[in-house]
Structure formats: structure tokens, C-alpha cells
Amino acid sequence: xxxxxxxxxxxxxxxxxxxxxxxxxxxxxxxxxxxxxxxxxxxxxxxxxxxxxxxxxxxxxxxxxxxxxxxxxxxxxxxxxxxxxxxxxxxxxxxxxxxxxxxxxxxxxxxxxxxxxxxxxxxxxxxxxxxxxxxxxxxxxxxxxxxxxxxxxxxxxxxxxxxxxxxxxxxxxxxxxxxxxxxxxxxxxxxxxxxxxxxxxxxxxxxxxxxxxxxxxxxxxxxxxxxxxxxxxxxxxxxxxxxxxxxxxxxxxxxxxxxxxxxxxxxxxxxxxxxxxxxxxxxxxxxxxxxxxxxxxxxxxxxxxxxxxxxxxxxxxxxxxxxxxxxxxxxxxxxxxxxxxxxxxxxxxxxxxxxxxxxxxxxxxxxxxxxxxxxxxxxxxxxxxxxxxxxxxxxxxxxxxxxxxxxxxxxxxxxxxxxxxxxxxxxxxxxxxxxxx
Amino acid sequence: xxxxxxxxxxxxxxxxxxxxxxxxxxxxxxxxxxxxxxxxxxxxxxxxxxxxxxxxxxxxxxxxxxxxxxxxxxxxxxxxxxxxxxxxxxxxxxxxxxxxxxxxxxxxxxxxxxxxxxxxxxxxxxxxxxxxxxxxxxxxxxxxxxxxxxxxxxxxxxxxxxxxxxxxxxxxxxxxxxxxxxxxxxxxxxxxxxxxxxxxxxxxxxxxxxxxxxxxxxxxxxxxxxxxxxxxxxxxxxxxxxxxxxxxxxxxxxxxxxxxxxxxxxxxxxxxxxxxxxxxxxxxxxxxxxxxxxxxxxxxxxxxxxxxxx
Numbered sequence: 001x002x003x004x005x006x007x008x009x010x011x012x013x014x015x016x017x018x019x020x021x022x023x024x025x026x027x028x029x030x031x032x033x034x035x036x037x038x039x040x041x042x043x044x045x046x047x048x049x050x051x052x053x054x055x056x057x058x059x060x061x062x063x064x065x066x067x068x069x070x071x072x073x074x075x076x077x078x079x080x081x082x083x084x085x086x087x088x089x090x091x092x093x094x095x096x097x098x099x100x101x102x103x104x105x106x107x108x109x110x111x112x113x114x115x116x117x118x119x120x121x122x123x124x125x126x127x128x129x130x131x132x133x134x135x136x137x138x139x140x141x142x143x144x145x146x147x148x149x150x151x152x153x154x155x156x157x158x159x160x161x162x163x164x165x166x167x168x169x170x171x172x173x174x175x176x177x178x179x180x181x182x183x184x185x186x187x188x189x190x191x192x193x194x195x196x197x198x199x200x201x202x203x204x205x206x207x208x209x210x211x212x213x214x215x216x217x218x219x220x221x222x223x224x225x226x227x228x229x230x231x232x233x234x235x236x237x238x239x240x241x242x243x244x245x246x247x248x249x250x251x252x253x254x255x256x257x258x259x260x261x262x263x264x265x266x267x268x269x270x271x272x273x274x275x276x277x278x279x280x281x282x283x284x285x286x287x288x289x290x291x292x293x294x295x296x297x298x299x300x301x302x303x304x305x306x307x308x309x310x311x312x313x314x315x316x317x318x319x320x321x322x323x324x325x326x327x328x329x330x331x332x333x334x335x336x337x338x339x340x341x342x343x344x345x346x347x348x349x350x351x352x353x354x355x356x357x358x359x360x361x362x363x364x365x366x367x368x369x370x371x372x373x374x375x376x377x378x379x380x381x382x383x384x385x386x387x388x389x390x391x392x393x394x395x396x397x398x399x400x401x402x403x404x405x406x407x408x409x410x411x412x413x414x415x416x417x418x419x420x421x422x423x424x425x426x427x428x429x430x431x432x433x434x435x436x437x
Numbered sequence: 438x439x440x441x442x443x444x445x446x447x448x449x450x451x452x453x454x455x456x457x458x459x460x461x462x463x464x465x466x467x468x469x470x471x472x473x474x475x476x477x478x479x480x481x482x483x484x485x486x487x488x489x490x491x492x493x494x495x496x497x498x499x500x501x502x503x504x505x506x507x508x509x510x511x512x513x514x515x516x517x518x519x520x521x522x523x524x525x526x527x528x529x530x531x532x533x534x535x536x537x538x539x540x541x542x543x544x545x546x547x548x549x550x551x552x553x554x555x556x557x558x559x560x561x562x563x564x565x566x567x568x569x570x571x572x573x574x575x576x577x578x579x580x581x582x583x584x585x586x587x588x589x590x591x592x593x594x595x596x597x598x599x600x601x602x603x604x605x606x607x608x609x610x611x612x613x614x615x616x617x618x619x620x621x622x623x624x625x626x627x628x629x630x631x632x633x634x635x636x637x638x639x640x641x642x643x644x645x646x647x648x649x650x651x652x653x654x655x656x657x658x659x660x661x662x663x664x665x666x667x668x669x670x671x672x673x674x675x676x677x678x679x680x681x682x683x684x685x686x687x688x689x690x691x692x693x694x695x696x697x698x699x700x701x702x703x704x705x706x707x708x709x710x711x712x713x714x715x716x717x718x719x720x721x722x723x724x725x726x727x728x729x730x731x732x733x734x735x736x737x738x739x740x741x742x743x744x745x746x747x
Contacts, residue, residue, distance in 0.1 A: 204637060206637060206641040207638070208636075208637075208638075209607075209613075209636040209637060209638040209641075209642065210453070210613075210642060211553055212553035212554075212572065212573045212574035212575025212613060213553050213573075213574070214574070215636075215637070281557055282553070282557060282558065326530070327530060327531060327532075328531055328554065328555045328558060329552065329554050330552045330554075330573065331552060
């Protein structure tokens with residue numbers, strides 16, 4: 001694989017263009033010049049004025065989509081660079097077809113002030129993906145006082161969240177929703193009622209009982225989803241629900257949207273791919289929060305992705321090393337990496353007939369861009385040249401030693417997968433290339 | 438001992454891993470070993486030269502002692518590591534502890550640990566055999582085996598018996614192993630207790646959840662009371678121990694509904710007057726001290742089967 005930053009003009013032709021915003025699904029071409037999409041159209045680039053210095057790439061009918069945007073990652077910098085850095089996380093993103101990632105504030109120290117935001121953005125300069133930091137809702141993620149939304153917004157945060165922890169205090173969440181509007185910030189909720197989930201290690205039910213593990217009931221998520229929707233409705237402010245894992249949450253969100261609540265929601269590939277059975281005999285690679293749920297929950301999540309109740313697929317990429325994972329199940333850290341497995345796992349939804357290719361691209365790119373209010377997510381002239389070339393048929397084994405992430409904590413290691421990003425272009429430069437032209 | 442049965446397990450992690458034939462073989466082996474403890478010289482050379490480590494990372498008196506006596510009566514060398522004296526409090530991980538112990542070439546490690554599944558984690562990282570002496574709320578296989586042995590001793594069979602297990606089913610590894618074991622051996626297992634202490638999916642494990650203690654005990658051949666942990670009041674799972682004793686305690690009035698020859702069991706230590714009336718604990722139907730005696734025989738059998746079978 002070679003990464004080539006030199007070309008300023010790239011023509012990608014003979015590609016299946018997938019642009020949900022323009023409703024475009026046709027063979028065509030995209031011309032990239034100086035980091036911007038200079039031309040995009042169906043058909044061949046005949047009659048288009050092309051410069052002499054041009055890199056001309058035949059996509060061979062593969063899918064060309066706006067760059068994928070991951071609304072939910074943990075990059076671990078500052079503080080836990082042995083798990084991931086901004087640069088390694090961005091490289092993992094590029095390898096997975098992502099051109100932008102939204103990184104959560106539960107670093108050490110927390111991203112609860114402009115100084116930390118600036119540090120993250122400084123680390124992101126020159127990285128293989130755009131990095132949109134999320135500031136915390138509360139100072140120190142303590143759930144007590146509001147973090148300085150305005151200053152963090154000026155420094156570059158695009159959203160606020162206490163992800164990893166719920167905002168227990170309802171008044172604080174209400175004020176966060178109200179105040180975020182002043183600074184054009186998205187509020188992302190980690191929905192969890194802690195008094196119901198505390199010390200839980202996996203989904204509550206027969207499997208947890210058999211394994212002797214304390215369970216986290218679905219209702220621990222659903223109570224808080226219900227509260228967030230009620231607060232969004234009351235304040236009239238938008239809320240984005242992170243990592244939806246239960247059928248009950250889906251139902252609450254669907255009904256809230258139907259009555260006009262400004263709610264959006266995401267789920268992660270593991271919640272539509274695996275059930276709690278993946279815990280097996282205490283496999284810590286299947287431990288995350290919220291936990292893997294039942295087959296009925298998986299079915300509901302898939303249905304909600306199809307009908308648009310869940311309009312975003314985000315990874316909740318949560319790198320951990322063996323230090324946090326090669327432990328007793330109850331002592332192991334929550335979370336799995338996801339940036340490099342999300343696209344193939346999501347493409348299975350297309351193969352299964354749940355989503356059209358355009359709907360899939362909407363959930364992985366167009367909708368995240370719109371919800372976060374950032375450029376990208378569209379194949380349109382003047383948009384940043386953030387592009388992903390996907391081979392939906394490419395078969396490969398998901399191998400730990402080929403990962404760009406610094407961590408290996410994935411339940412999908414050694415899975416046979418289908419579909420991959422073969423070329424990722426961010427800001428007009430190639431950040432990942434799997435094929436030669 | 439039947440020479441044609443080859444015990445197929447290197448580790449004893451839980452009754453979930455054992456077939457009915459395995460359980461039957463363990464019980465028969467233990468029954469044949471019981472006599473050793475009644476001799477004046479209570480020692481056989483069977484496991485001479487074998488090294489057994491008791492790795493007890495959670496407090497235990499009787500289980501550890503029972504394992505140690507069992508190993509010594511089989512002539513194995515035993516060493517004890519307890520929670521306070523181990524390196525785990527110094528920040529060493531379980532996996533590192535396992536590797537260090539393995540480097541000293543033990544033949545068997547008996548582990549008690551507060552985390553469910555930790556004996557399996559240990560077994561994956563060492564060559565020695567592992568016996569689970571209780572892991573979190575998961576399993577306590579030697580306890581269930583000694584309970585099965587005690588029941589078979591008194592009833593002559595297990596199949597077809599009605600077994601009532603009363604108390605904190607959620608947090609009890611003893612209950613979990615017993616439900617699995619008695620169900621596998623053909624008994625009808627019923628559980629009862631406060632709804633706050635009955636976990637979801639107990640039917641999948643093989644037990645019938647009864648709405649009242651009286652219903653569970655009705656016609657039962659075996660009544661097993663579980664120890665109630667005093668800290669359960671804070672969770673909040675129980676209003677008070679007094680209320681527990683009134684509504685869920687095993688008393689002579691409750692036992693009227695059991696079979697006339699029903700036996701009373703308890704894994705110990707007993708909270709007298711809370712989960713079990715003292716008159717019953719000390720009465721003629723109690724087999725509680727037989728359980729303790731049989732515990733040594735069961736543990737001798739387990740050590741023999743995983744280490745001395747060759």
C-alpha cells in the first residue's frame with residue numbers, strides 16, 4: 001500500500017457514484033482539484049477540460065461515495081496513547097474508509113476545556129482523517145457544572161457529550177440542551193440509568209445468569225432515552241442518542257420522531273451483528289457498554305436502520321490494550337475497536353436486503369455530516385474532496401496484525417468479511433489505498 | 438472402580454461442563470474414598486509427589502480446609518495462597534499470577550475468586566489442572582457434588598427426587614451448581630425466595646421458580662436453605678433479615694409441607710434463626726454435617742480423577 005500526497009488533480013472514472021443527498025446512483029466520474037470536488041457527473045468525462053498533470057484512476061465500477069464520517073470514536077489522546085493516538089486512530093479510520101471522525105472527550109485529562117481541544121486538534125494536523133473533537137457536557141465529566149461550551153466551540157469542538165458516563169442530573173441535561181443552542185453545538189447523549197446498570201458486566205438475562213455475571217437490563221438504557229427525548233421535546237432542542245442497543249429504545253425514538261421531537265440516533269455495527277451469546281465463555285472482546293443484547297434487539301435495530309429511525313451507523317471505536325482486556329471478565333474494560341470493521345459489517349445490511357446502497361451511504365456519511373453540521377457527506381461540486389471507493393464484493397479475513405489501530409480488542413478478529421474501502425481520499429489526498437490502478 | 442470409564446476432564450470448572458455420567462463417576466469414586474477418612478491412619482499414597490496449590494483470593498475457611506485435608510489424605514503436597522498474602526493486591530494481574538505459579542510446576546491449582554469465569558481464565562494460561570472452588574456468582578462445583586453425594590447416601594437415588602432450594606438464588610454459586618447438577622441427575626428442582634433474589638432465566642438452567650417457599654417445599658424430598666448475605670439489605674434487595682426469616686426462613690411449620698422423610702441441607706455457614714430454624718439445623722432431618730464429611734471425600738475424588746488417573 002502506498003500513500004501518495006502529491007497529486008493535486010485526480011480523476012476517478014468508471015465508478016458507481018452513490019450520493020444520497022442528490023439521489024444519484026449511476027456510473028460516472030469525479031474530478032478532484034486542490035482538495036475540492038471540481039466536477040461530478042454520470043457518464044464519461046467527455047468534453048471536460050482536463051489538465052495535463054492528472055492522475056486518472058479507473059474505478060472499475062466500484063462504489064464511489066462521499067467520505068465516511070464516524071460520529072463516535074475514542075482516540076485516547078491525551079492520556080492513553082498506548083491504546084490509540086489521534087494519528088493512529090485517524091490511520092485506522094482511513095483504512096476503514098472514513099475521512100472524518102468525531103472523538104469523545106473521555107481522555108485523560110478530559111476534553112472539558114479549550115486547551116485540551118486545541119491539543120487534540122494540534123495532534124490531528126496532518127493526520128489521515130478530519131478530527132472533530134467533542135467537548136464534555138460537564139466539567140470533569142462529573143455531572144455537576146456545565147463545561148465552557150463557548151470557549152470549546154471557538155477552539156473547535158462540534159458537539160458536547162459526557163459519553164462513557166450518563167448525565168445523571170436531569171436539570172444539567174436540560175440546561176446543556178438549552179445552552180448548546182447558543183453555540184451551535186450538537187448534544188450527544190450516553191443514555192444509561194446508572195442505578196440500574198451499576199457493576200453490570202453484560203446484558204441481563206438467562207446468559208448472564210448462567211455465567212454468574214451481573215446484568216445490565218435494557219430498561220437502564222430505555223429510561224434515559226425516554227428522559228432525553230422528553231427533555232428535547234420540552235426544550236425544543238435537538239438531541240442525538242449514542243449507541244442505541246435495545247428494541248425498547250428504538251421504539252421510543254421512533255415514536256418521538258413521529259411527533260416531531262428533534263431527535264437523531266445512532267447504533268454501532270456490533271449491535272446489529274452480534275447478540276449476547278458472543279460473550280461465550282467470558283470473552284472480554286465481547287464486553288462493551290451498552291452490552292450486546294438479544295436476537296430480538298438485533299432484529300429491532302436492523303429494522304430501525306432500514307426505516308431510518310436510526311439514521312447513523314457509528315462505531316463507538318474504543319481501543320483497549322491487553323492491560324485492560326486480558327483480565328477477569330468483570331474487571332475488564334468496556335469497549336471494542338470498530339473503525340476497520342464497520343464498513344464490511346454494514347455492507348452485510350445491503351446484502352441482506354435491508355438497505356439500498358444509497359441508504360447505507362446516508363447512514364455512514366450524509367446523515368452524520370448533516371447532524372454534526374460539517375462539510376462533506378455529498379458528492380457535489382465545491383464540497384471537500386473526501387471520498388471513499390468501496391469494493392462491495394472484496395473478500396478478506398479480518399486480521400489483527402493488519403490493523404492500523406494500536407489496539408486489537410475486537411470480537412471480529414479472524415472473521416471472513418466481504419466489502420472494503422479500497423481507496424480513501426481526504427482533502428484531495430490519498431489516505432488509504434488497497435488497490436493499484 | 439469401573440475400569441472401562443475414562444474420566445474425560447482435566448479441569449473442574451463447573452457442573453455445566455460435566456455430563457451425568459461424569460457426575461455419577463465422581464460420586465462413585467468419592468463413595469469409595471470415604472472409608473479412608475474413617476481409618477486411624479488417614480492417608481493413602483495415591484498422589485505422592487503431586488503439588489497442589491490452594492489459590493484462595495476470597496475468604497474461605499471450610500472449603501479451603503476441606504481441599505487441604507483431601508489433598509493431604511492423598512499424600513499430595515499442598516500450599517496455600519490467600520487473598521491478603523497474594524500478589525494480586527500488589528497489582529499483579531491474574532494472568533501474571535497464573536504464569537508465575539505455572540513456572541513452579543504445580544499439578545493442580547484450586548482457585549476461589551470473586552470474579553465469575555476466573556478459573557477458566559487461569560486454566561487457559563497454565564498447564565496444571567484447575568479446580569474451581571467458587572467463582573463469583575457462577576459455580577461452586579465441589580459443593581454441589583458433595584450435596585449430590587449426601588442426597589444419594591440418604592435417599593439411595595437422585596433421579597425423581599423433588600429438591601427445593603430456598604433463598605438468594607441470584608448471588609449463590611452453590612445454588613447455580615446445585616440446580617445444574619440435580620437437574621442433570623434427573624431430580625425435579627424448585628427454587629423459591631424473594632423475587633429480588635431470583636435471577637432471570639432460571640428455568641433455562643433447569644429449575645422451576647415457585648411463588649412461595651411453601652409451594653417449593655410441598656412434597657419435597659430435599660430442602661436446601663441458602664445462606665443469606667447480610668449486606669443484601671443495602672442493595673436494596675431486602676427490607677430486613679427479620680422479614681426474610683418470617684417469609685423465607687425454613688421452619689418446622691414450613692417443613693410440615695415437605696415429604697415426611699425429607700432431609701434438610703445447608704452449605705454453611707448458617708445464620709441460625711434467619712434462613713434456618715436452629716431446631717431444624719440440629720434436628721434428626723439435618724444432614725448438614727454429613728455434607729461437610731462428604732466434602733472431603735468428593736475433593737479427594739476430584740484430585741484423584743484429574744491428577745492420579747494415569
